[in-house]
Amino acid sequence: MSEIEQCNSRNIPLPIQREVRQRCGFGCVICGLPLYEYEHMEEWAVVKRHVADEITLLCDQHHREKTGGLLPVEVVKAANKAPFNLKEGNSKPYNLHFAGTEATIEIGSNSFTCKDNGYGTAMVPVSVDGTPLIGLILADGHLLLNLVVFDECNAPVLHIKNNQLIYSTSPWDIQLVGKKLTIREAHRKILFEIEFFPPNRVVINRGRLLRNGVEILIRPSNILVTNNSTLLRDCHAHNCYGGLIIGYHENPVGGFMALQSVPRYLGDRTEALKFEKESLQRIESYS
Template structure:
């Protein structure tokens, strides 16, 4: 904390940016918006230094208001001491702009596509124990993305409900930059990276889907289910309600790969990684 970096560059060093994000609850301190800019509370021209405690997060609107003089510094400082997202607990959702009659989800190079076939069309590429982890619902011309990300403690840390993105303050770091949402559990430890390609596509090339002891690794060119060392690569499914369906599902979903029973206790990470290596070498 309080690293003073006297410098001539306005670029804030990345570790300082991260500390600011964590302190501000990953959103604008005034309204909680997950799209923000880093704001020196004291005039940059005067201080010319990057100190964690002197930098805060403001969304575009509140940044403009501050710069234009409509939002006084005292109010920003007050919000910085008690940021919206930490105060409110539940964050204000951010609306994603998905639409159309066709949807596409790419996970680890595997492609899931779907066309609206009337009311209630849905596509769930990954589901564990009856919980859809990622999917689109296509209904009446609307295209609705739904997603939930769990951490190692089986706690949901990010939710997208019908195109509304709800972050939480549980993860170590969460960042929405451009179209890319990254959730980290520690330094260099990416829980998941989601690229939104509106109007109708998302891509996941890195990360882990975790739920009830099931661990599904996502790599740029494959998926690996750790529990039973399943390697999935270069698959594509069209108009298939389910993709990778793991564990018991009360309401059965037809999928291109259904794995009813996987052990949650005797999973062997090393064996699974060795098998993945073998598969990749064979290609």
């Protein structure tokens, strides 16, 4: 989280911000937009304190309406008790404007550029076994983000479909601040970081993607497929719609790198993870 954001939010301590985000379903409590500000429901000038229960999330529009007296505080408080995203189960699409005749996707120092083929043009930065883990679709002059995050047991734990953020587990921390979307698995562990540069550039800086026994790490300077230590750096492709394509695809996607056969981490990881957790608890109990 940037220092600027902290200042803008009157230095609300980070754990309180996080608690508020999760309680409000990562979006404006009125409309669900995942672009928001932290709003003190009690007059800040009067209370001068940061209490998670007294802070809510409002998008820019609803924040301005509240400040201008068009949106009564009672309505905000009622919405805070039943946030839009928690009622609907997902959030409103956030429109990422696209313009131009081609789009560029950068991922871990690699990139590909493709032409706008009209409505539904799909770009697939990372795909494994026919499942696009990251996808961007051009639709009506907007870029729509698609992201599926799987856990170590190959179960989907987060799904963003055409900018609709669908949350399946509560510990996820999702922020869209300015142009940067950050998804954290735990408090400090960044799992995914993507930046949108309208009108036609998207930069994927960080990510850990798992699928069918394949592990892909995206860092600002490279992409690493840990299974066979394939390191991708400065691979660039033009007129293509894919990035790193691993495994069999019924509908082939051209990418800057295609890995047909990658050795897989086999087996069910559930037991291994349980063992790791128990071992850790055991070690802690000795200390």
